Amino acid sequence: MSKICDAADAAALIKDHQSVASTGVIGWSTPDAVLRAIGERFEATAAPRELTFYFPVGTGDAVGIPGMDHVAKKGLMRRIVSGSYINPRHPVTGARPALMDLIQNDLIEAYSWPIGATMHWLREVARRSPGYLTRIGLDTYIDPRHGGGKFTSLAQDDLVEVVEFRGEEYLFYPTWPLDVGIVRATAADEQGNLSFEDQPLTSSAIALALAVKASGGRVIAQVSKIVPRGSRPAHEVRIPGVLVDHVVVAPDDMVGTDVRDDPGYLRVVPDAVNHLPRLPAGPDKVVARRVAQEIRPGETAIFGFGASSDAILAMAEDGALDDGRLDDYVFTTEHGPFGGAVMSGWQFSANYAPEALLDGAYQFDFIDGGGCTFAALAFAQIDRAGNVNVSRFGTANPGAGGFIDIAENARRLVFAGTLTTGGLDAGTENGELKILREGKVSKFVPEVDHVTYRIRDGVRRGQQARVITERAVFDVTPDGLVLIEVAPGIDVRRDVLDQIGFPVQLADEVTTMDAALFRP
Structure with missing residues (x-):
């Protein structure tokens, strides 16, 4: 039949x-x-x-x-x-x-x-086990002591539990x-x-x-x-x-947003770099260019949604991937493509000109096993305790996506985004950054609305972590944020320190960000 x-x-x-x-x-x-x-x-x-x-x-x-x-x-x-x-x-x-x-x-x-939990949980359902057991996400918003992932007051059932196994705490996701x-x-x-x-x-x-x-x-x-x-x-x-x-x-449904039939999302294609879109001018582009300076050839690099994933497009526009040099890098996302270029916006998740593809659940095996040594992720809020929030803020409820699994298992972390938001307007002139209108909302706050990841806990475990904005760069240490770079044309007190809701240390020598980041 x-x-x-x-x-x-x-x-x-x-x-x-x-x-x-x-x-x-x-x-x-x-x-x-x-x-x-x-x-x-x-x-x-x-x-x-x-x-x-x-x-x-x-x-x-x-x-x-x-x-x-x-x-x-x-x-x-x-x-x-x-x-x-x-x-x-x-x-x-x-x-x-x-x-x-x-x-x-x-x-x-x-x-x-x-997403690491949603993928691995399916496997536990498939083998009829009682549930998924993991240490990833302890002391974050998914921990029932910090909300248990509940996004509405009608969500009363505890779908995640804290259990002790062999003397250690774990999160347990029961199956149904x-x-x-x-x-x-x-x-x-x-x-x-x-x-x-x-x-x-x-x-x-x-x-x-x-x-x-x-x-x-x-x-x-x-x-x-x-x-x-x-x-x-x-x-x-x-x-x-x-x-x-x-x-x-359903023969007429789109393959993806604004994509019906593009072989570049399925395999290596000739001259792939010249098919990539250009980023619009503005502070996000400055952030992308500065993130690109952290990326090393040969290192498996994973990118999250948002400003961080723009870094590859910035590299392409600035000529860093010309003459076959795209092949020198290994770029991926939480959804399994390897090689080629990570895309941004609604095309994020798939790579352009990929060489290989892992199934989603296997990709999180790779991530959780430490396969991605470098990770660039966006941020919505960072607080004085070194907590980062991307999961719930203001009127936005995006959830964590793959953020927690990626952040907990990478060796080098970059968190990328503008210093303020809500109407920020910044321009570049003669290799300098000009704040034309300050954003109404500071993203560096005394206490985040939601704890998606505790950066300083990772640093204490040996991770290296850096926060990159359009006007300043910070290292994360066990004692807090340390300002290490400032954009040319920026007043450190007015444009940086006064826009942050808590004290920040200054490095012994605060250097100037590369003027090339601010060219048209």
């Missing part, structure tokens, strides 16, 4: 109160047609109701690929557990993502887990069954054998399918096309049909 059905028929299989899991990484690998059909069925019939959604990674961009926004409806969604959330407003309408409205108005139970799993692939045959040849990422697809089947649930696969059985080499079929119950064909 054929497993092929339309999206509406697949959505009709979901029952009230079930647990539904879906793949997707921002716009990449998002089964948008199936998620849309679930939302449309609810609008038409008020069913299914009170579902628990499990998204290992934030799915969709809430713009051209709505993803999780399709199912962000009160009554349809009772609870959500996700490794990240989509926060930016629609660039045209200014509307907030529907899921953010549900969270900020406390209309659902919302939890945020680190998943009733429905939705994955995105390229092609299927009538038996449901799945291949991923036009997908830049596989994300959690394999782990999710295994977890759902171990739970006795149904796996729905969205694909672009149907191919004859036996037409592909066995090593190209990443998920066998025994793990797939239903196949939905």
